[in-house]
Amino acid sequence: MKKSIITVIGQDKVGIIAKVCVYLANNNINILDISQTIVSGYFNMMMIVDMNNSAKPFDDCSKELGQIGEELGVKITCQHEDIFNMMHRI
Amino acid sequence: MINMLEVNETNKMIEQDNLDVRTITIGISLFDCIDSNLEKLKSNIYNKITTVAKDLVSVGKEIETMYNIPIVNKRISITPISMIGSAACKTPEDYVELAKTLDEAAAKVNVNFLGGYSAIVSKGMTKQDEIFIRSIPQALKVTNNVCSSVNVGSTKTGINMDAVRLMGDIIKETALVTKDEGSIGCAKLVVLCNAPDDNPFMAGAFHGVSEADAIINVGVSGPGVVKKALEQVRGENFEVLCETIKKTAFKITRVGQLVAKEASKRLNIPFGIIDLSLAPTPAIGDSVADILCEIGLEYAGAPGTTAALALLNDQVKKGGVMASSYVGGLSGAFIPVSEDQGMINSVEQGALTIEKLEAMTCVCSVGLDMIAIPGDTKETTISGIIADEMAIGMINQKTTAVRIIPVIGKGVGDKVEFGGLLGYAPIMPVNQYSCDAFVNRGGRIPAPIHSFKN
Numbered sequence: 001m002k003k004s005i006i007t008v009i010g011q012d013k014v015g016i017i018a019k020v021c022v023y024l025a026n027n028n029i030n031i032l033d034i035s036q037t038i039v040s041g042y043f044n045m046m047m048i049v050d051m052n053n054s055a056k057p058f059d060d061c062s063k064e065l066g067q068i069g070e071e072l073g074v075k076i077t078c079q080h081e082d083i084f085n086m087m088h089r090i
Numbered sequence: 091m092i093n094m095l096e097v098n099e100t101n102k103m104i105e106q107d108n109l110d111v112r113t114i115t116i117g118i119s120l121f122d123c124i125d126s127n128l129e130k131l132k133s134n135i136y137n138k139i140t141t142v143a144k145d146l147v148s149v150g151k152e153i154e155t156m157y158n159i160p161i162v163n164k165r166i167s168i169t170p171i172s173m174i175g176s177a178a179c180k181t182p183e184d185y186v187e188l189a190k191t192l193d194e195a196a197a198k199v200n201v202n203f204l205g206g207y208s209a210i211v212s213k214g215m216t217k218q219d220e221i222f223i224r225s226i227p228q229a230l231k232v233t234n235n236v237c238s239s240v241n242v243g244s245t246k247t248g249i250n251m252d253a254v255r256l257m258g259d260i261i262k263e264t265a266l267v268t269k270d271e272g273s274i275g276c277a278k279l280v281v282l283c284n285a286p287d288d289n290p291f292m293a294g295a296f297h298g299v300s301e302a303d304a305i306i307n308v309g310v311s312g313p314g315v316v317k318k319a320l321e322q323v324r325g326e327n328f329e330v331l332c333e334t335i336k337k338t339a340f341k342i343t344r345v346g347q348l349v350a351k352e353a354s355k356r357l358n359i360p361f362g363i364i365d366l367s368l369a370p371t372p373a374i375g376d377s378v379a380d381i382l383c384e385i386g387l388e389y390a391g392a393p394g395t396t397a398a399l400a401l402l403n404d405q406v407k408k409g410g411v412m413a414s415s416y417v418g419g420l421s422g423a424f425i426p427v428s429e430d431q432g433m434i435n436s437v438e439q440g441a442l443t444i445e446k447l448e449a450m451t452c453v454c455s456v457g458l459d460m461i462a463i464p465g466d467t468k469e470t471t472i473s474g475i476i477a478d479e480m481a482i483g484m485i486n487q488k489t490t491a492v493r494i495i496p497v498i499g500k501g502v503g504d505k506v507e508f509g510g511l512l513g514y515a516p517i518m519p520v521n522q523y524s525c526d527a528f529v530n531r532g533g534r535i536p537a538p539i540h541s542f543k544n
Contacts, residue, residue: 005092005097007097007098007101033091035093044094046094046097048091058155059152062158077101077158078158079156080156080157081092082348083157083159083345083348084092084096084100085092086345086347086348087096087100087344087345088096088341
């Protein structure tokens with residue numbers, strides 16, 4: 001199974017996780033893992049998701065998540081997991 | 091499982107430290123295009139390039155989105171055109187026609203550069219080679235995206251001094267015919283010794299005769315990432331310094347390997363090599379000179395620069411080799427002047443001279459790169475500079491190159507602006523003493539001995 005990593009970084013506020021999760025549920029993207037921290041008011045979240053059954057192609061999801069980020073005033077990035085596996089695992 | 095620290099480290103490299111993949115270059119053999127009829131040859135070349143490379147740019151963009159990693163350039167290299175055109179081209183003007191076709195093909199598939207308007211004359215020039223070389227100034231004037239290179243020497247053959255002498259004239263003529271644009275033609279022309287067959291970087295890229303029909307070569311980058319990593323180990327000893335560079339180079343190169351394999355799969359073209367390179371751009375924080383300063387020099391060019399560059403270059407290779415299944419091309423740190431803000435600062439400060447740059451080329455990839463010199467520099471002096479650089483490559487069994495720009499109408503103290511990735515450059519002074527009698531001797535310098543290394 002190929003997984004993707006969604007990262008959200010920015011000023012903390014109410015409803016960031018909710019909004020992202022609603023988008024993922026609406027597009028049939030399954031969340032496998034979530035980790036989240038807040039450092040000096042900065043929200044930092046990483047999600048590992050399975051997009052194999054996604055209703056939309058990767059490009060569209062990536063763009064739409066980016067737009068949701070803009071609305072929330074945070075930066076949302078969606079990447080295939082291989083870039084991290086390659087860089088940090090031999 | 092991947093953790094948040096690793097994800098953040100990678101994304102910080104991309105977003106803050108200018109980590110990118112510098113180029114995906116498709117090498118395309120044009121041997122099956124050869125025809126003695128010029129029109130037929132032109133149409134064969136156009137069709138082959140626009141067929142093989144038609145999806146390069148769109149696939150590059152898909153990969154960028156998938157991994158959120160910028161791929162700055164998508165490029166093409168081709169079989170040296172002096173060979174491909176030799177049956178059809180009777181005059182320099184015929185070769186210029188081929189250059190126009192290459193330019194049209196590059197524009198059609200939307201790549202920013204196409205390399206391989208080239209000749210390999212390391213030992214001798216055929217009549218066709220000479221006709222081709224004489225076409226270079228005009229070819230670079232009438233095209234936008236075509237890059238040219240001439241290999242004039244190698245460790246195995248020695249140096250073809252007739253070609254070195256001729257290239258002095260050709261560089262000057264190229265500067266003259268493109269003088270209205272800051273002599274930019276010379277920024278697309280490089281003279282090489284020991285040119286590799288699989289180099290993905292411009293302007294010296296061509297698809298060598300030892301290569302397959304089509305191949306994907308990838309050049310990585312990331313001087314900003316190395317600089318940031320070294321900021322964390324200020325004051326530490328050389329062991330720590332070298333280990334840090336090595337580990338960072340590994341990570342950078344792994345991204346290149348990933349992109350190369352993915353591009354190869356999607357384009358259905360075999361993966362060739364990764365060029366383990368630290369390629370700077372004029373952007374702030376994307377500079378090889380800044381790494382040298384971080385290692386401990388006030389400016390690039392200060393005493394210690396050659397040693398610092400030598401260790402940097404070696405550690406980049408040591409870290410990168412394990413990160414990729416195939417390594418090739420030029421592999422090492424690039425030290426172009428105009429494309430590196432830190433190098434420009436050093437020149438403007440008076441810390442860096444052509445002579446010091448020449449010493450630096452003994453220990454890193456390529457050579458005298460993107461150096462602007464006064465427009466009234468004599469042709470023979472340019473040939474002398476080329477000969478020196480070729481000798482370093484020949485004796486040390488490495489690739490060296492000269493991409494030098496005599497900027498017509500400008501002198502020391504002036505600046506020339508090329509724009510984009512080519513940046514801008516202060517005009518550097520050149521040694522004024524004559525080498526006319528030396529470069530006018532004619533013939534070639536014999537191949538060097540391979541023993542008694544001292």
